[in-house]
Amino acid sequence: MRTADRMQGVHRSYIREILKVTARPEVISFAGGLPHPDSFPADKVAQAAAHVFAEDGAAALQYSTTEGYEPLRNWIAERYAKQGLAARPDDILITTGSQQALDMVGRALCNRGEPMVIERPGYLGAIQCFSMYGVDFKPVDLLETGVDTGQLDAVLQQTGARFFYAVPNFQNPSGISYDAPTRKAVAEIAGRHGCIVIEDNPYGELRFMGEDLPPVRSYMTTPSILLGSFSKMVAPGMRLGWVYAPDGLMDSLVRAKQACDLHTATLTQRILYRYLADNDVDAHIASIRERYKTHRDLMVAAIREHFPQEVRATDPQGGMFLWCTLPQGLSAEQVFERAIQRNVAFVPGRPFYVDGTDNTFRLNFSNASPEKIEEGIARLGACLRECLHQAQSAA
Amino acid sequence: MRTADRMQGVHRSYIREILKVTARPEVISFAGGLPHPDSFPADKVAQAAAHVFAEDGAAALQYSTTEGYEPLRNWIAERYAKQGLAARPDDILITTGSQQALDMVGRALCNRGEPMVIERPGYLGAIQCFSMYGVDFKPVDLLETGVDTGQLDAVLQQTGARFFYAVPNFQNPSGISYDAPTRKAVAEIAGRHGCIVIEDNPYGELRFMGEDLPPVRSYMTTPSILLGSFSKMVAPGMRLGWVYAPDGLMDSLVRAKQACDLHTATLTQRILYRYLADNDVDAHIASIRERYKTHRDLMVAAIREHFPQEVRATDPQGGMFLWCTLPQGLSAEQVFERAIQRNVAFVPGRPFYVDGTDNTFRLNFSNASPEKIEEGIARLGACLRECLHQAQSAA
Numbered sequence: 077m078r079t080a081d082r083m084q085g086v087h088r089s090y091i092r093e094i095l096k097v098t099a100r101p102e103v104i105s106f107a108g109g110l111p112h113p114d115s116f117p118a119d120k121v122a123q124a125a126a127h128v129f130a131e132d133g134a135a136a137l138q139y140s141t142t143e144g145y146e147p148l149r150n151w152i153a154e155r156y157a158k159q160g161l162a163a164r165p166d167d168i169l170i171t172t173g174s175q176q177a178l179d180m181v182g183r184a185l186c187n188r189g190e191p192m193v194i195e196r197p198g199y200l201g202a203i204q205c206f207s208m209y210g211v212d213f214k215p216v217d218l219l220e221t222g223v224d225t226g227q228l229d230a231v232l233q234q235t236g237a238r239f240f241y242a243v244p245n246f247q248n249p250s251g252i253s254y255d256a257p258t259r260k261a262v263a264e265i266a267g268r269h270g271c272i273v274i275e276d277n278p279y280g281e282l283r284f285m286g287e288d289l290p291p292v293r294s295y296m297t298t299p300s301i302l303l304g305s306f307s308k309m310v311a312p313g314m315r316l317g318w319v320y321a322p323d324g325l326m327d328s329l330v331r332a333k334q335a336c337d338l339h340t341a342t343l344t345q346r347i348l349y350r351y352l353a354d355n356d357v358d359a360h361i362a363s364i365r366e367r368y369k370t371h372r373d374l375m376v377a378a379i380r381e382h383f384p385q386e387v388r389a390t391d392p393q394g395g396m397f398l399w400c401t402l403p404q405g406l407s408a409e410q411v412f413e414r415a416i417q418r419n420v421a422f423v424p425g426r427p428f429y430v431d432g433t434d435n436t437f438r439l440n441f442s443n444a445s446p447e448k449i450e451e452g453i454a455r456l457g458a459c460l461r462e463c464l465h466q467a468q469s470a471a
Numbered sequence: 472m473r474t475a476d477r478m479q480g481v482h483r484s485y486i487r488e489i490l491k492v493t494a495r496p497e498v499i500s501f502a503g504g505l506p507h508p509d510s511f512p513a514d515k516v517a518q519a520a521a522h523v524f525a526e527d528g529a530a531a532l533q534y535s536t537t538e539g540y541e542p543l544r545n546w547i548a549e550r551y552a553k554q555g556l557a558a559r560p561d562d563i564l565i566t567t568g569s570q571q572a573l574d575m576v577g578r579a580l581c582n583r584g585e586p587m588v589i590e591r592p593g594y595l596g597a598i599q600c601f602s603m604y605g606v607d608f609k610p611v612d613l614l615e616t617g618v619d620t621g622q623l624d625a626v627l628q629q630t631g632a633r634f635f636y637a638v639p640n641f642q643n644p645s646g647i648s649y650d651a652p653t654r655k656a657v658a659e660i661a662g663r664h665g666c667i668v669i670e671d672n673p674y675g676e677l678r679f680m681g682e683d684l685p686p687v688r689s690y691m692t693t694p695s696i697l698l699g700s701f702s703k704m705v706a707p708g709m710r711l712g713w714v715y716a717p718d719g720l721m722d723s724l725v726r727a728k729q730a731c732d733l734h735t736a737t738l739t740q741r742i743l744y745r746y747l748a749d750n751d752v753d754a755h756i757a758s759i760r761e762r763y764k765t766h767r768d769l770m771v772a773a774i775r776e777h778f779p780q781e782v783r784a785t786d787p788q789g790g791m792f793l794w795c796t797l798p799q800g801l802s803a804e805q806v807f808e809r810a811i812q813r814n815v816a817f818v819p820g821r822p823f824y825v826d827g828t829d830n831t832f833r834l835n836f837s838n839a840s841p842e843k844i845e846e847g848i849a850r851l852g853a854c855l856r857e858c859l860h861q862a863q864s865a866a
Contacts, residue, residue: 077667077694077719078633080582080604083726113529121532122524129517134508137516137706172567176732183603187475204730208578209475238473272472299472311532313737324472331478335599336731337571342708344736 082208098421104452106439107421109248109396112371115364115442116311117355124350128343136346142334144170144318145345151352152304152318160294161302167320169329172340174278174305174317175201180336181274181301181319182209184328191237195223197399197428197436199248199276202241213430218247220390222254225261232269239272244292246279246395249428249438253393256289263295273300278317281309281361283394284369299324306348308396309361314344368396371441374449382457384464389439396442399425401435402460405467408437411459420455477603493816499847501834502816504643504791507766510759510837511706512750519745523738531741537729539565539713540740546747547699547713555689556697562715564724565735569673569700569712570596575731576669576696576714577604579723586632590618592794592823592831594643594671597636608825613642615785617649620656627664635666639687641674641790644823644833648788651684658690668695673712676704676756678789679764694719701743703791704756709739763791766836769844777852779859784834791837794820796830797855800862803832806854815850 098105128136143149149165156163171177178201186192188210194202196215203213214231217224222244231237242262244254254262266273275292293300305317321329333339375398379389386403402408408424415421425436444452493500523531538544544560551558566572573596581587583605589597591610598608609626612619617639626632637657639649649657661668670687688695700712716724728734770793774784781798797803803819810816820831839847 077580077717077723079720079723080578080580082582083579083723110534113533116529116532118524118529118532122521125520125524126517129513129520134511134513134706137511137513137708138508139505139702139707172732172736175730179731183475184478185472185475187477201730201733208727208730307534311529312534313532315732315734315736322472325474328472328474328478332603335570335596335603336574337567337710338596339710341567341710341736341739343739343742347738 082210094421094423097416100419103416103419103421104444104448104455105421106441106444106452107423108443109440110443111308111312111396112367112442115367117351117360120355121311121347121351124354125347127350127354128346132346136343138342140339140342140345142330142339144168144340145342145349147353148345148349149318151349152320156320159290161291163320167323167326169319169321169326169333170340170345171317171319171333172337173307173312173315174276174303175205177303177317177319178202178205178276180329180332181303182206182211183332183336184325186211186239190239191235193228193231193235193237193240193271194430195242195247197249197425197433198241198430199243200427202276203427203430206241215430218250218252220252222252222258223262225258225265228262229265232265232271236269237271239274240266241274241276242292243276243278245277246282246392246397248279248395249397249423249425250399251390251392251395251397252399253289254292259289259292260295262292266300267296267298270298272298274303275300276303278305278308279395282365282368282396284365284372286393301325308364309357310348310351314348316340316344316348365394368442370446371444371449372398374446375439375441375453378450378453379457382454384457384461386464387460396440398439398441400437400439402437403464404435405471406463407434409434411437411463414459414463415456418455418459420452420459422456477605489816489818492811495814498811498814498816499839499843499850500816501836501839501847502818503838504835505838506703506707506791507762507837510762512746512755515750516706516742516746519749520742522745522749523741527741531738533737535734535737535740537725537734539563539735540737540744542748543740543744544713546744547715551715554685556686558715562717562721564714564716564721564728565740566712566714566728567732567735568702568707568710569671569698570600572698572712572714573597573600573671575724575727576698577601577606578727578731579720581606581634585634586630588623588626588630588632588635588666589825590637590642592644592820592828593636593825594638595822597671598822598825601636610825613645613647615647617647617653618657620653620660623657624660627660627666631664633665633667634669635661636669636671637687638671638673640672641677641787641792643674643790644792644818644820645794646785646787646790646792647794648684649687654684654687655690657687661695662691662693665693667693669698670695671698673700673703674790677760677763677791679760679767681788696720703759704752705743705746709743711735711739711743760789763837766839766841766844767793769841770834770836770848773845773848774852777849779852779856781859782855791835793834793836795832795834797832798859799830800866801858802829804829806832806858809854809858810851813850813854815847815854817851
């Protein structure tokens with residue numbers, strides 16, 4: 077059957093295809109991007125659900141407004157206020173995870189052929205989503221301190237792009253965070269070019285070390301958009317995220333959302349709000365941070381022990397991912413083939429680029445157990461050595 | 472802020488704007504399209520939720536597959552099998568309500584400028600959704616027996632439209648159902664023109680009188696698409712619906728859904744499935760039918776008593792809506808202005824047309840109590856008599 081032109085070039089997520097390969101129980105997988113299930117406050121969410129059914133009854137199952145559940149929007153606005161951002165509940169639209177927040181922004185704002193600056197490497201879900209709207213990606217390199225601001229300035233100058241999609245905290249896939257000077261510089265550059273920063277922040281709460289840094293938005297005097305998610309802070313299976321947008325944009329976002337699915341589930345919004353209102357969320361987040369820091373420290377140490385020194389790896393201060401770069405001449409997909417034979421998996425970096433770069437890969441450290449992290453990195457180290465040896469012999 | 476071109480002409484739902492006017496407690500509203508909250512099996516859904524948390528724990532809060540929860544897809548496929556349709560779970564994609572099912576179909580299949588046949592009047596949510604994809608609507612009149620098949624044939628011949636969006640059971644807004652000969656004829660005509668019928672069926676389970684009729688799809692030998700929803704069968708606030716699509720299309724739909732929101736909430740899918748598996752759903756549906764039949768009978772009787780005979784009203788055999796046609800020279804929006812002064816509300820028909828027709832209106836009978844139905848229709852009858860009198864005096 078003939079499909080719409082916009083579907084050309086939108087492939088099934090490479091990662092989801094890899095996850096099928098790695099479903100075998102003997103495979104140690106660093107491929108997925110799943111939070112650790114033990115980090116979900118399942119009992120407390122269950123209590124919140126019981127509470128909602130007892131108190132709200134049928135109202136929890138009825139249609140509700142497109143904008144989202146008012147107390148939940150209020151909770152989000154208050155949390156922004158603590159970060160010094162003057163958000164009002166009316167500036168918040170609840171979405172079906174932050175993936176739908178991307179979709180609403182693309183739908184309401186982006187024309188086909190629209191130039192959009194993205195990070196290189198960039199978040200795969202954003203590449204997939206904005207591709208559907210025919211966006212013309214303009215990648216700008218990520219350095220260890222964040223996006224290359226010189227390149228950003230030049231690309232905005234050349235292309236006149238109205239949008240820059242950025243993940244300044246513990247980016248997926250790289251784990252890189254923008255340092256404070258980079259945040260300030262991005263705000264200044266974007267403002268000067270009249271470029272709207274679409275600032276996505278699914279991992280911001282998961283900082284293990286160093287100090288929290290203010291969002292790019294807090295330095296901006298021109299309009300920008302923030303996207304948020306409860307997927308890593310509470311749990312992803314409720315699919316709850318949001319857009320925080322300036323005044324002039326909310327009406328279009330609401331119309332886009334209404335045409336798309338009327339509204340996000342009343343039930344999950346009320347359950348989540350009840351959970352947030354009745355529990356110490358910051359204590360919960362602190363426990364996730366502690367768990368993931370242990371995982372991260374183990375993975376970083378195992379990499380130092382087992383990886384050949386020709387392979388570079390990032391040293392993330394938070395989030396769920398670590399990013400590796402292979403020396404010239406090695407392909408991550410070749411390493412993947414070998415790794416999967418040894419029952420260890422990761423995601424080759426190619427889908428995170430719009431230009432086919434193939435010498436990087438992503439490791440997830442949130443989902444595997446500490447034992448599996450040590451064993452899996454050791455296996456992967458052996459594969460890398462073999463591949464390197466083979467490449468050097470061939471050269 | 473400049474929005475995308477596709478947002479031109481997509482307005483906020485007229486109905487949602489009307490609902491704001493009718494929020495005052497003294498207003499008797501037949502405007503919304505809400506199921507009656509007493510029809511929701513809230514206690515049993517609460518039990519199902521408790522069950523899910525106890526048995527599935529963290530898995531109910533984790534990411535899950537784009538296609539949807541396998542047991543839920545299996546339940547839907549088995550229900551189709553009882554209707555004689557050979558559905559497999561793999562033919563079903565779970566969506567965030569059937570509104571998102573529309574969106575996925577539009578996204579995966581429709582190019583800008585794509586001609587699409589719709590019913591006249593047509594479902595507002597479909598008009599909004601497909602408008603975003605730049606569809607060129609080709610309306611075909613609804614008769615009391617269903618779509619005008621002669622007109623359908625001619626329009627398909629003239630336009631070569633690849634799609635016909637139809638709501639053959641108790642359509643929103645008209646309450647009209649296709650009779651058996653019309654269903655057969657639509658299948659034959661669509662098949663002959665190579666046109667895909669997008670058959671939406673949110674109200675099919677709500678038949679109060681007459682016999683259930685098979686879907687148009689059951690007469691078709693060429694590909695077609697069925698959309699379904701749990702909103703009226705169980706409750707809308709979980710936002711669960713589906714697309715049942717032929718083999719060649721599912722892959723595109725899954726890619727579209729993945730880019731849009733990854734997947735529909737794991738939690739609501741599991742709760743709904745648990746509810747469906749543990750309860751006698753048909754007995755529940757029978758109780759909704761009984762309730763709505765009482766409402767419908769009361770409204771039909773009150774209309775006969777209070778409306779001037781110049782106003783025609785449909786006599787629906789199911790669903791939630793009744794459709795009124797005013798005599799020449801009366802505008803539904805004028806009647807609405809007067810009605811709202813008397814604290815009674817309905818939806819003027821204009822947004823259900825793509826050509827601005829203004830002499831019809833929709834009455835919802837599912838949501839108001841029996842007492843309010845009698846009182847509201849009496850008030851509305853008085854308004855109609857006044858408007859008619861005024862129009863006749865002016866003529």
